[in-house]
Amino acid sequence: MLITRDEQSIIPVGGLTQNVQWTEKTDSQRDAADMKALVCIPTYNEIENLPRIIPEVLARDARFSVLVIDDNSPDGTGNWADDEARRNPRVHVLHRREKQGLGQAYLAGFRWALERGFDLVFEMDADFSHNPDYLPQFLAAAEHADLVIGSRYIKGVNVINWPMSRLLLSYFANVYTRVVTGLPLRDATGGFKCYHRRVLESVNLDAVRSNGYSFQIEMSFRAWRRGFTLTEIPIVFVDREMGTSKMSKKIVREAVWMVWRLRLLRLLGRL
Ligand SMILES: Nc1nc2c(ncn2[C@@H]2O[C@H](COP(=O)(O)OP(=O)(O)OP(=O)(O)O)[C@@H](O)[C@H]2O)c(=O)[nH]1
Ligand SMILES: [Mg+2]
Numbered sequence: 311m312l313i314t315r316d317e318q319s320i321i322p323v324g325g326l327t328q329n330v331q332w333t334e335k336t337d338s339q340r341d342a343a344d345m346k347a348l349v350c351i352p353t354y355n356e357i358e359n360l361p362r363i364i365p366e367v368l369a370r371d372a373r374f375s376v377l378v379i380d381d382n383s384p385d386g387t388g389n390w391a392d393d394e395a396r397r398n399p400r401v402h403v404l405h406r407r408e409k410q411g412l413g414q415a416y417l418a419g420f421r422w423a424l425e426r427g428f429d430l431v432f433e434m435d436a437d438f439s440h441n442p443d444y445l446p447q448f449l450a451a452a453e454h455a456d457l458v459i460g461s462r463y464i465k466g467v468n469v470i471n472w473p474m475s476r477l478l479l480s481y482f483a484n485v486y487t488r489v490v491t492g493l494p495l496r497d498a499t500g501g502f503k504c505y506h507r508r509v510l511e512s513v514n515l516d517a518v519r520s521n522g523y524s525f526q527i528e529m530s531f532r533a534w535r536r537g538f539t540l541t542e543i544p545i546v547f548v549d550r551e552m553g554t555s556k557m558s559k560k561i562v563r564e565a566v567w568m569v570w571r572l573r574l575l576r577l578l579g580r581l
Pocket of ligand 1: 354355380381412434436439554555
């Protein structure tokens with residue numbers, strides 16, 4: 311049982327300081343302190359970024375471990391991750407034979423996390439678009455929500471270094487998603503997220519089809535339909551400075567159709 315000292319209870323009594331009053335933590339506080347959190351980082355050719363981002367993540371909270379999910383990166387990212395995992399027990403690696411897309415990588419990571427008893431499971435890019443400084447805020451928000459989503463569009467537009475064309479695409483993709491699916495999120499395509507394990511246990515991961523940005527939409531939509539609490543916290547998203555982009559027209563096309571599929575499944579009562 312965890313007990314915390316309540317600083318407020320240090321009260322001077324008769325000229326002496328009495329500081330022996332201890333208060334028990336509430337259930338939610340106790341849970342939060344004991345939680346095991348896994349930050350899943352999918353990688354494809356991120357050798358410039360991965361060695362820098364892992365220590366940044368681990369330094370933010372002692373509860374964090376990292377799972378690198380590498381799709382056989384030709385630049386040796388997976389080999390570097392293996393070496394790091396041998397050096398550091400808080401680092402783990404999942405290898406997949408070939409590049410199969412972001413969504414499939416995350417699903418493999420979620421299953422890995424559930425099998426090993428993690429309470430909180432994060433999604434995070436390797437390329438520093440997702441600033442590790444926000445991680446403690448996710449932990450705090452996760453005390454009151456089942457799924458926490460980093461949002462670029464809560465207070466205006468918080469994206470740095472994207473060309474206008476990409477910004478407009480992302481912004482209107484979110485408006486479109488909201489209108490078609492009804493999902494009440496400002497940023498449904500963002501990939502900086504924290505799931506409670508109960509969400510991943512409840513969502514039928516085998517039924518999740520999408521892989522690109524629509525993977526983010528589909529996971530949040532399924533969680534929302536299952537009645538979980540979703541909350542967005544504001545983040546500033548910075549475009550990658552190192553490494554190469556994996557963004558493609560195929561990813562956009564997939565998202566355009568996926569939202570209609572979700573709407574249909576909802577109408578049929580299947581979600
Ligand atoms: N394992 C795996 N990781 C991937 C795959 N595609 C992308 N990633 C990783 O997923 C994260 C997000 O991909 P990005 O390429 O940064 O996608 P983006 O942020 O939309 O686009 P850019 O930042 O412009 O490249 C990065 O850590 C990538 O290395 C994939 O097929 N498999
Ligand atoms: Mg990126």
